[in-house]
Amino acid sequence: MNAPVEGFSKLTKAEKIDWITKNYTQNPTTAKQLLERYWNPEEAVQKLHDEFIENTLSNYYLPFAIAPNFLINGKLYAIPMAIEESSVVAAASKAAKFWSDRGGFKTKILGTEKVGQVHFIYTGDYKKLEAFFEEIKPQLLASVSTITQKMEKRGGGVKEIALRNFSEKIQGYYQLHCTFETLDAMGANFINSCLEQFAKTLKEKASSYSGFTTEEKDLEVVMSILSNYVPNCLVKAEVSCKISDLDEGDISGEVFAQKLVRAVDIAKAEPYRAVTHNKGIMNGIDAVVLATGNDFRAVEAGIHAYAAKDGHYSSLTHASIENDVFRFWIEVPLALGTVGGLTSLHPMVKLALEILQEPTARELMQIVAVAGLAQNFAALRSLVTTGIQKGHMKMHLLNMLNQLGASEHEKKQLVTYFKDHTVTNASVKEALERIQSK
């Protein structure tokens, strides 16, 4: 067993690589070479990446791709996606093309409110706490004026501070539940700075409030942190068309629309399916969130909580047929930024935002929601018609061939061969062996 390491973060990069490869890999030389091969040849770029996090040894690549032809509110976008899963970008592009021929995507921002909370314990009389809170509210707001000044100039800032009583759930537990408008910034740092100042002011004012007993004056701040649950930072994206415009091959538009509505109904009724249904949506959402340097963990956490907002986990998308019109839409909470964070640092993120025509955070919310809706449409379309494996395995073919060590020439031959043959692990292996034995 390896011994724990002391002061690892203080070692140089070379020393860290030495230590990890010697202690945790079978072949330190190969591992070291691999880590070094993934460095960026440009020193400045590598340094930038090294400094994003601690203990950086190398870079971890994901493909960066484009799904073109997204017509959103009449404007054409090519959407950058960072994702490893074979069929996602192809599916998004296919859905984009399909809907650009049918009027495109329409989107609407339903809210942009962010949330943060100061969690505290107060063991006294609630009425007194309420009176205290009302009295100090202007002082709480004033105490963050240096933090909010710039944001306010641009039209954002703190929207509201409310006192919330959770003492029936946890003895003495209350919150300052605060809402914010952070414009084009995701706002985590801004919100957390405001919250920590609110907490300080709250504690300070309580300690000298004449209406409190000595014990009440000693309220305890447990923590101050933004919430990634943002049900009022919400965007809607929608497509619609006459059901006859959905006619395709040997399946009528009417039957196809009914199948799609039924698939969505199943995801609404049943959590096992809902989770996979929403996972497909997240294939699109996460890929754009990641490409644009946003926090996909925050987005994931907030979206899944939203999917369960009615007491059970359900579909994020909805579908209906009314008067021969098929409608398919999504409503998702998305706290995104197009300034701050990685957006002005990571060269690929800057490029992704440039490709998206330098969107505002509101525009990015709409683009991301569209990517999620498109992905869900593409997945359901395959699932209720051909089945998912046909397209998925086709896209996975190159991964399989790479794994089997096929040469470029063999890959080319087999991609052609599998245009009209079924892709399975066995069939690919067999076909490769066949051409290799010739």
Ligand code: MEV
């Ligand atoms: C695979 O990444 C995503 C799907 O499973 C989504 C779905 O089932 O709706 C195809």
